[in-house]
Amino acid sequence: MADTTFDWRSFLARWSEEWADAAGSEDLSEADEEARRERWLGFAPASQERIAALEERLVHRLPPSYRAFLEVSDGWRHAGGFVWLLGGTEQARWHEDAIGMAEVYREDLDENPAEEQVLLAGMWERALQVDAESDITYVLLDPGDVREDGEWAVYYYRGWAGESPDRYASFREFMEAMYQSFHSLTAHRLGPEFANATTRALDASVEEARLEALRGRYDRAETALAQAMAYGRPRATALRDQIRRLLGHTYMVYFHGIAADPGYAQEVLPALAAEDLRMGRGVGSSAPHLRVAPDAVRKAGEDTLRQVADGTFRYSAPGPFGRAVAEAREQARWGETDAAWRTLRAAFPDWRPVGPDHIVPLGLLGDPLLAPLFTPERGRELLATARADETGDLPQPTADLDPAGLAWLADDDPGNALSAYRFVLVEGVPPTELPARIGVDETTTLHHPMTLWEAPRRLRAGQQEVPDWGDRALTAVGRAGPQWSFAFEPRPNRFHEQRFVSPAGAASRGTRALVVWSDPPRSHNHYPGLFHVSMAEDGQEQYAFTVHGTTIRRSGTAPAALAPDRLFPRTEPLSGRLGERRVLEALTAEFGVRLPRFALTQGRLHTFTTCSWTRPPGPGETYAVIRMGPLSP
Known part of the structure; x- marks a missing residue:
């Protein structure tokens, strides 16, 4: 045949x-x-x-x-x-x-x-x-x-x-x-000397694919660009890599041909450096893209790489989109990541490329506050949005990533690093004021945003001796709803019930403050678990209760919605975390508060060191001192 x-x-x-x-x-x-x-x-x-x-x-x-x-x-x-x-x-x-x-x-x-x-x-x-x-x-x-x-x-x-x-x-x-x-x-x-009818037709398809990408028809564009790439056509790889990167692909994505170009380096290099850091390669692996660049571009590029490495890089853009980026960063740094994404999403049609080989705001992927917002689904949403004066259908908005309220903290996932936690909620006070209320001393200030997993290393840095009662916390801060701010610490030290000093009193000057501490049961060492709530107003504790195993200790009178006997039936073990979930749901309903799961687990937030949550030992009480050597770089 x-x-x-x-x-x-x-x-x-x-x-x-x-x-x-x-x-x-x-x-x-x-x-x-x-x-x-x-x-x-x-x-x-x-x-x-x-x-x-x-x-x-x-x-x-x-x-x-x-x-x-x-x-x-x-x-x-x-x-x-x-x-x-x-x-x-x-x-x-x-x-x-x-x-x-x-x-x-x-x-x-x-x-x-x-x-x-x-x-x-x-x-x-x-x-x-x-x-x-x-x-x-x-x-x-x-x-x-x-x-x-x-x-x-x-x-x-x-x-x-x-x-x-x-x-x-x-x-x-x-x-x-x-x-x-x-x-x-x-x-x-x-x-360019290699030119014929085939190359000219392919180059025309690359230009049409660029326009299709800007119209939001990225799937058509990627198909055409992949075909042109197979023929080695210039521009095709750099354009297709931008689509692939927004879809979450990073393998062999180098934006060939534009990384060292003066017109594009400040957009491309932050994305490359961020991926190098994510893979543990260090920003030096991005440097080869600069070796063929002019001296001025190479110096500016090296500065950008250092900024990405130390978390100080800030993406900027002109016009309405640039103003939206600044607003979104302000939202993201206080944990409002869904709101930040909505701000960016509304402004995407106003985005403008820096040159003819630029189809997405790549520099956002190197911004330490805004890069975490880009899930593959959200990247697809951006790609499907018409921009740069082109027209196209609006994509279906992606769903918010944060659950409402506080109850998600009780999700019993063995891999959930937030399963043990403590936090302070303060009403009517911006996050910037929390260090003055519960900081280690009057010099306490907010650190630049970092992940929750970098925070403990910062707390230990420089500490030579740590007594076991020195229970300072490096907490992440942000907004906990329209009227509240939070300070949150994952995996805190063990709760010392006899020497515990709730920071709610200091935090509540002129307002109200709520403290929650959860330390779930652990079967491997027969630990029965603990859950604590305390509420203070204008420096005075109003009520508190601590559930330890099947024992409940309380002071003051909690509102009916937070009555511990109802929330923690004696016949119900803490291991199921049902009582904890009921408390978190009640707190959400009572005070209208929430905590941002995405920002806490995947984003970057400001942090500061709190005063100790445990009082010094009294006469006759013993304690231990841990001595630590210098941290390796």
């Missing part, structure tokens, strides 16, 4: 003519010089008799696309960059595992191998080899891996690469890939 869906003659003629034009005056072999003069990389067509003789020798009917190829050219020169001669009817032969790979791949099979793995392991012994001259590269057609239309899979193996072979569903797909490889290698070698 001939491959009637593909015009091999036109395809091979175009390839030959483009190769001949690109060959120029290079030193060519006699055969290549003849091919350049004739503008034909192939040979005479194989006769039906020669094809029939090959099939008789192989005792197999050839796959349709390989057969149709032979009917146009009995072999091919320069099939990609590493096969110098592709065999025809005379050179095709059974491979018979000539390089001893079958056993290697069989050894890699586990007890339940995938079908593709089994096919590949057996391919080496049954494949038809059609490469005749190459750079240790093999072109193998597998009669054991056949489509319904009779096409054999093609495996392209570069012996020097140390990788598994590339698989193509048919010989036609293989040849199309090799044509793309020719284009890519030649474009890299000759640059």
Whole structure:
């Protein structure tokens, strides 16, 4: 059956003519010089008799696309960059595992191998080899891996690469890939001098893809850009990488061609540096992108990389979008990440690129406060939003990420690092005033925003001796609703009930303050668990209760909604955290408060060191002192 869906003659003629034009005056072999003069990389067509003789020798009917190829050219020169001669009817032969790979791949099979793995392991012994001259590269057609239309899979193996072979569903797909490889290698070698009808059509598709991306039709744009990338067209990789990065892909995303460009470096380098830091590579791995940049760009880029590394980088943009970025950062630094995203989302249509190869606000991905907002779903929402004066349909808004209220703190997830926590809520006071109320002393100030996992290291830095009653906390601060601020610490020290001093009194001067401490049960050491609530107003404690196992100790009179006997039935263990959840739900209803899960677990918040939550030991009480050496850098 001939491959009637593909015009091999036109395809091979175009390839030959483009190769001949690109060959120029290079030193060519006699055969290549003849091919350049004739503008034909192939040979005479194989006769039906020669094809029939090959099939008789192989005792197999050839796959349709390989057969149709032979009917146009009995072999091919320069099939990609590493096969110098592709065999025809005379050179095709059974491979018979000539390089001893079958056993290697069989050894890699586990007890339940995938079908593709089994096919590949057996391919080496049954494949038809059609490469005749190459750079240790093999072109193998597998009669054991056949489509319904009779096409054999093609495996392209570069012996020097140390990788598994590339698989193509048919010989036609293989040849199309090799044509793309020719284009890519030649474009890299000759640059803009390599121009023909194919390159011009592809470059036009890249420009249309850029416009489609700005219209919010990023899926169409990515498909067109991926095709152009396969041909090595400039601009395609940088544009497609921007789409991929917003979708959450980071592997081999380097924004080729624009990272060191003066017009784009301040947008691209922050995103690259942030990914280096996330992967633990250090920002030095981004520096190679600057080596070919002008001196001024390199210096500015190095400054940007340092700012990203120390968490001080601030993304900025002109116009309405830039003003929205500043507003969103102010919201995010106090934990209002959903509100920050809504602010950015409303302003996306007003965003403007810095140049013709820029389609998304990449610099946001290096901003320590705003980068955490970009989940893949939100990145998709941005990509689907028309911007830069283009028009398109508005995407469906992504849902908020933070749950309402406080009850999420009782989610009993073994991997939840917030399962043990304590916090202070203060009414009618902005977060900036909390250090003056419950800070370690009058000099206490807010640190620049950091993650909740960096905070303990900062608290320990510089401490040489820590008594066990020195229960200072490095707390994250933010807004806990329209009228409240919070100071939150995960995984606090053990609760000392006899020496506990609630910070609610100091925090409540002229207002109200609430303290909650949860230390859930731990089965491995038979710890029964603890939960504490205390409320103070204008410096005086109004009520408090502490649940320890099945024991409840209380002072003052809590409102009915917070009555501990109702919330913690004696027959109900703390291990289920049902009582804790009921308290958190009641506090939410009573005071209209909330805590931002996303900001606490994935974002960055200001922190400060509180006064100790435990009083010094009294006469006759003992305590321990922990001495710590300097921290490693």
